Amino acid sequence: MLPKLILICCLAVITSGSIPRPRGVADSNASHYQPNSENVFVCIDGSQSFPYTYVNDDYCDCADGSDEPGTSACPNGKFTCTNIGHRPLIVPASRVNDGVCDCCDGTDEYSGNIACVNTCNELGKKHKEEVERIMKLQEEGVRKKKEFAESGKKMKEEKKARLEQLQADREAAETERQEMEAKKDEAEAPEKEAKDRHQKAWDEEKARRSAEKDAAAGMTAFNELDSNNDNFVDVLEMVVHNEFDIDSNGVVSEEEAKEHLEEVEKVDQDTFVSKIWPNVKQIYKPLVPEEAQSDGEASPPAEPQGETATPPTPETPTQDDSDEKMPDYDDETKVLIEAADVARNSFNAADEKLKSIDREISSLQSYMNLDFGNEEEFSVLKDQCFEYTDREYTYKLCVYERASQRPKSGGSETSLGTWGRWSGPENDRYSSQLYERGQNCWNGPDRSVKVHFKCGPENQLTNAYEPSRCEYAFDFITPVSCSGKVSPLDTHAHDEL
Ligand code: MAN
Numbered sequence: 285m286l287p288k289l290i291l292i293c294c295l296a297v298i299t300s301g302s303i304p305r306p307r308g309v310a311d312s313n314a315s316h317y318q319p320n321s322e323n324v325f326v327c328i329d330g331s332q333s334f335p336y337t338y339v340n341d342d343y344c345d346c347a348d349g350s351d352e353p354g355t356s357a358c359p360n361g362k363f364t365c366t367n368i369g370h371r372p373l374i375v376p377a378s379r380v381n382d383g384v385c386d387c388c389d390g391t392d393e394y395s396g397n398i399a400c401v402n403t404c405n406e407l408g409k410k411h412k413e414e415v416e417r418i419m420k421l422q423e424e425g426v427r428k429k430k431e432f433a434e435s436g437k438k439m440k441e442e443k444k445a446r447l448e449q450l451q452a453d454r455e456a457a458e459t460e461r462q463e464m465e466a467k468k469d470e471a472e473a474p475e476k477e478a479k480d481r482h483q484k485a486w487d488e489e490k491a492r493r494s495a496e497k498d499a500a501a502g503m504t505a506f507n508e509l510d511s512n513n514d515n516f517v518d519v520l521e522m523v524v525h526n527e528f529d530i531d532s533n534g535v536v537s538e539e540e541a542k543e544h545l546e547e548v549e550k551v552d553q554d555t556f557v558s559k560i561w562p563n564v565k566q567i568y569k570p571l572v573p574e575e576a577q578s579d580g581e582a583s584p585p586a587e588p589q590g591e592t593a594t595p596p597t598p599e600t601p602t603q604d605d606s607d608e609k610m611p612d613y614d615d616e617t618k619v620l621i622e623a624a625d626v627a628r629n630s631f632n633a634a635d636e637k638l639k640s641i642d643r644e645i646s647s648l649q650s651y652m653n654l655d656f657g658n659e660e661e662f663s664v665l666k667d668q669c670f671e672y673t674d675r676e677y678t679y680k681l682c683v684y685e686r687a688s689q690r691p692k693s694g695g696s697e698t699s700l701g702t703w704g705r706w707s708g709p710e711n712d713r714y715s716s717q718l719y720e721r722g723q724n725c726w727n728g729p730d731r732s733v734k735v736h737f738k739c740g741p742e743n744q745l746t747n748a749y750e751p752s753r754c755e756y757a758f759d760f761i762t763p764v765s766c767s768g769k770v771s772p773l774d775t776h777a778h779d780e781l
Pocket of ligand 1: 698750754
């Protein structure tokens, strides 16, 4: 630092109107740099005061650096570039006379070591153009946003009216359904009775037919067993049938034959059919006539008839005819069925009508519960899907529904989440949305997406990225997010200062 006395001569002032203002002072601070009657300067933080000549004497006196706005003497000093033609800029005072032109008007470099070209007018013009461009965008956006808000409000009104209408219709539909159900029950009772009656008669008929067939099979068996045709089946006629071998020793003893004959020596046809046949019909096998045997060998011995053995399929058809078709219903029953069908159809129609009303009510209620912004402006995005493709994936956002990711090279879609909620900060609630509970990430969280909304001329998904694994971010521009104001951030990127 140069000795104070040498530099006092260098104290420079910039005049703004009639009030001399020291170099580097911002408009907003100008009042602090008016020399008072005693020519005393009070540090802005009020902590100390010095003779006014201490201002910009290249020696730091105030703790807050306020006595040196135009030199680099104070480490915490701030230099304000006036930048006439553009806009003021505050730079750290350390940049004063550092050989680098920081201010577009070059006021930060007055040592003579470097000559700065004043570019403020040029920059100011560019900046103005940029502000105008963004202003126009904002104004156009706000105009569109108003339209969207209007149609959003209209839509909500329509849905509300429809919901009220449906809620009224629902009552009538429910009554109708109840009436139709009662009529259906009324028509189905006699129908059931008639059908049951018909079924019962059919079951009885089947049982009768089956018993008849069974008796016929019994008689056939009797005739075949009665090999001497004396109209009795006796023990000796039984022993030649291997299937009557109770102890499976390969021989049918007379005792075994007698056991099958219920402990009598012989039975006549009636007794055989009514008493013996029911017990032997499952095992009985008619003898194969010798000439019918393919190679002249005797029939193989009967399979053992243990508990676990599969019962032989009787060759005599003894099973009932349950596969026979039930006869058509009689005319009276048919009339009852027709009447019940009509009642059922009416009930089904009334039931379906109520269900469809309920479905629509529930979908309308979900709609009504959605937050479309203060002016319903976001409702325009409902039911709309947008895509953005990067090098690897096509990302899709169906606003208020879901977000997904599909590899460009093919393959299945991955859910990145379903509609969750608005997630902007308290003072800017509608600046982002969260889609959550997407497909689980291996060794990580369920996928989720934060969608950032910015003002833009059209609704468009402009970017999709993955700031941390399986946590995605989408940028979405829409007129709906236009505020009509130009934020400093909007122009920052274009500001060369
Ligand atoms: C897939 C994609 C990626 C994600 C990984 C995580 O490849 O969903 O975006 O990072 O899975 O394993």
